[in-house]
Amino acid sequence: MPGEKFFHDAVRFSSCVVQDFTPSVSAHTEPREICPVTADQTARFARKSADDSAAIVADIYGIDRWGHGFFEVLPSGHLALRNPLDPDARPLSLPDIVSDLQARGIEAPLLLRVGDFLRSAMMEVHGAFSSAIEKTGYKNTYRGVFPIKVNQQAQVVDRIVEYGRAMDFGLEAGSKPELVIALSHSLPANALIVCNGVKDAEFIQLATLSRKLGFNTVIVLESPKEADTVIQVCKDLDVEPMLGVRVKLTNTVGGKWAKSSGDRSTFGMNTEQLVSVMDKLRDANMLHCLKLQHSHLGSQVPDVNDVRRSVTEACRYFTEMTREGAPLTHLDLGGGLGFDYTGEKRAAENSINYTVDEYATNVVEIVGYAMDEAKIAHPVLVTESGRAVAASSSMLVFTVLEATLYDAPTMSLPQAGDHHLMSDLAAVANYLAADRLQECLNDATFYRDEMRALFRRNYIDLRQMARAERLHMWLLTRIRALAVDVEDGSEINEQLEEMSDIYHCNFSLFQSLPDVWAIDQLHPITPLQMLDQTPDRRAILSDITCDSDGKIDQFILSDRVAGALPVHSLPEDQPYYMGVFFVGAYQETLGDLHNLFGDTNVVTIEFLPEGGFDLAHEQEGDTIAEVLSYVEYDPADCITAFRRMVDRATTSGRLTSSERRDLMRAFRESIAGYTYYE
Numbered sequence: 001m002p003g004e005k006f007f008h009d010a011v012r013f014s015s016c017v018v019q020d021f022t023p024s025v026s027a028h029t030e031p032r033e034i035c036p037v038t039a040d041q042t043a044r045f046a047r048k049s050a051d052d053s054a055a056i057v058a059d060i061y062g063i064d065r066w067g068h069g070f071f072e073v074l075p076s077g078h079l080a081l082r083n084p085l086d087p088d089a090r091p092l093s094l095p096d097i098v099s100d101l102q103a104r105g106i107e108a109p110l111l112l113r114v115g116d117f118l119r120s121a122m123m124e125v126h127g128a129f130s131s132a133i134e135k136t137g138y139k140n141t142y143r144g145v146f147p148i149k150v151n152q153q154a155q156v157v158d159r160i161v162e163y164g165r166a167m168d169f170g171l172e173a174g175s176k177p178e179l180v181i182a183l184s185h186s187l188p189a190n191a192l193i194v195c196n197g198v199k200d201a202e203f204i205q206l207a208t209l210s211r212k213l214g215f216n217t218v219i220v221l222e223s224p225k226e227a228d229t230v231i232q233v234c235k236d237l238d239v240e241p242m243l244g245v246r247v248k249l250t251n252t253v254g255g256k257w258a259k260s261s262g263d264r265s266t267f268g269m270n271t272e273q274l275v276s277v278m279d280k281l282r283d284a285n286m287l288h289c290l291k292l293q294h295s296h297l298g299s300q301v302p303d304v305n306d307v308r309r310s311v312t313e314a315c316r317y318f319t320e321m322t323r324e325g326a327p328l329t330h331l332d333l334g335g336g337l338g339f340d341y342t343g344e345k346r347a348a349e350n351s352i353n354y355t356v357d358e359y360a361t362n363v364v365e366i367v368g369y370a371m372d373e374a375k376i377a378h379p380v381l382v383t384e385s386g387r388a389v390a391a392s393s394s395m396l397v398f399t400v401l402e403a404t405l406y407d408a409p410t411m412s413l414p415q416a417g418d419h420h421l422m423s424d425l426a427a428v429a430n431y432l433a434a435d436r437l438q439e440c441l442n443d444a445t446f447y448r449d450e451m452r453a454l455f456r457r458n459y460i461d462l463r464q465m466a467r468a469e470r471l472h473m474w475l476l477t478r479i480r481a482l483a484v485d486v487e488d489g490s491e492i493n494e495q496l497e498e499m500s501d502i503y504h505c506n507f508s509l510f511q512s513l514p515d516v517w518a519i520d521q522l523h524p525i526t527p528l529q530m531l532d533q534t535p536d537r538r539a540i541l542s543d544i545t546c547d548s549d550g551k552i553d554q555f556i557l558s559d560r561v562a563g564a565l566p567v568h569s570l571p572e573d574q575p576y577y578m579g580v581f582f583v584g585a586y587q588e589t590l591g592d593l594h595n596l597f598g599d600t601n602v603v604t605i606e607f608l609p610e611g612g613f614d615l616a617h618e619q620e621g622d623t624i625a626e627v628l629s630y631v632e633y634d635p636a637d638c639i640t641a642f643r644r645m646v647d648r649a650t651t652s653g654r655l656t657s658s659e660r661r662d663l664m665r666a667f668r669e670s671i672a673g674y675t676y677y678e
């Protein structure tokens with residue numbers, strides 16, 4: 001039979017081309033069929049949340065677990081913000097905030113900062129130290145400083161200074177521009193400005209002279225060479241500098257930033273350098289200026305026992321330097337206090353196994369004990385907690401523009417003349433059963449891939465291929481429905497997650513979530529509405545850059561990190577908003593202009609005591625003209641060049657004068673507009 005022979009040829013042929021062409025089930029190589037939104041892709045959730053209440057849907061996303069008490073799902077299905085400083089206040093619906101902003105002309109994608117979240121995080125850190133100091137009878141005080149590099153945006157730094165006034169909060173500057181930012185704020189009399197990073201003579205002069213204005217500016221020496229510069233610069237000034245030394249701890253801490261701790265970390269001095277700096281200062285008669293020891297513990301330290309070991313080591317240097325005659329009064333433990341992004345409460349990359357209170361209590365107890373043992377007065381405790389202060393304070397909100405669905409609600413039947421692999425594919429439905437899901441998935445994918453190999457070699461045509469793809473999608477839909485009762489995270493479910501939908505969203509990963517792209521940072525993500533309804537689909541999120549890296553495919557759920565996010569079929573009559581939470585630390589300034597998507601709109605809100613919110617600040621996102629000028633184009637030149645072409649086409653009769661007008665208007669309006677989908 002010719003068909004039979006052809007079949008065998010095809011199989012032989014295709015099984016040897018499999019290596020060459022690597023037919024793949026990866027989403028990127030599959031045709032992006034846009035199906036109508038119908039099928040119930042994740043009946044799994046339907047089954048689990050029989051009563052459909054908002055609380056149960058909230059539980060799917062684990063909102064209570066990672067939410068730090070900032071969020072709540074309203075009976076309307078809206079995700080709402082709680083006022084952390086007034087737990088009895090009515091929560092603010094996020095979709096209502098977004099539509100209110102839209103009515104004022106502020107569109108998504110937008111970065112929403114919540115002033116009260118920032119204030120509450122600062123109060124949490126400060127309060128934890130204050131109560132640990134009181135509880136343990138520590139005989140000095142705590143002073144927080146905010147490291148500007150964590151979020152340099154004026155609106156954020158201004159608020160930190162404002163909120164921090166009552167807590168003597170200061171600022172940490174790691175560069176000359178950051179020192180300029182710090183010095184342009186009026187700070188409380190007791191607040192510190194801690195200068196880290198590499199410093200030149202100008203930096204040192206500025207920092208030292210600023211003391212005449214009443215700033216407590218500490219120059220933290222990073223190397224013996226910097227000590228030379230300080231000695232040189234300060235001998236001509238009639239004000240003495242406040243000096244610190246950055247001591248490199250040998251204890252390494254775990255987590256993503258392990259390399260920023262220990263012997264091989266790039267900043268700070270080893271014992272030999274430390275001795276040399278003290279000798280230099282003593283020789284220059286400046287040892288009495290040395291007031292602060294800086295020992296940075298790391299960043300996002302996951303395990304509290306690493307904190308304990310590092311602080312213990314830091315205290316050894318403190319007591320030894322004191323014994324050498326340095327009149328140290330401040331111990332600065334730098335950054336490292338982590339933030340629990342996933343809510344797992346364990347020593348993992350995006351989580352921590354301790355609370356802010358435990359961190360503070362450990363620091364205070366260890367330092368107090370070490371100083372008592374060495375019979376040294378308790379120093380002022382300083383930390384430079386950036387992430388823990390800023391992470392929770394902002395969220396990114398964007399809309400889903402479109403969905404590429406990986407299922408088919410109806411079957412397509414093989415037609416007369418179709419290749420009989422098509423019948424083999426259809427036949428999978430005959431033995432589809434709960435106990436044969438993996439087998440059926442394997443078979444369906446195998447036959448589909450064989451068909452693809454035939455298509456590439458011109459053995460079957462486009463319409464037949466489309467029928468095969470649809471049949472495969474339909475089988476997937478059936479398999480998914482039957483997999484509802486299989487455990488989450490099982491092999492079959494992981495495979496099905498890899499074939500989930502793609503929701504195309506109006507944002508740029510590279511601009512707004514750089515750490516998600518660069519270092520697999522996890523942030524909680526949920527839809528902002530419809531949370532009273534069971535999410536019926538699962539999707540990964542892709543951004544609007546033309547980059548296959550511009551996607552999010554790891555999601556924090558209540559019980560695990562999943563490869564797809566439960567989402568709803570897109571409603572037809574309203575926008576579907578998504579929120580990415582805890583993006584206040586490190587995400588805002590590292591972003592790049594991939595595809596020239598610029599800054600998003602930014603708003604800061606504050607809760608009003610009588611309910612509702614105050615729009616404390618608004619900042620329009622970049623226009624296309626602005627991003628063009630960042631990459632050295634002159635927007636006016638672009639308009640001139642375009643107009644010249646338009647005029648030529650009009651003169652030669654290829655454009656009518658009304659077409660000319662429309663084209664020029666579209667060009668000008670584009671240049672003046674938002675870089676995102678409008």
Ligand SMILES: *Cc1c(COP(=O)(O)O)cnc(C)c1O
Nearest residue numbers: 147299300335336384385386387
């Ligand atoms: C980055 C940095 C910080 C902030 O660290 P977090 O872990 O975000 O608190 C503090 N101090 C110095 C010197 C830093 O470089």
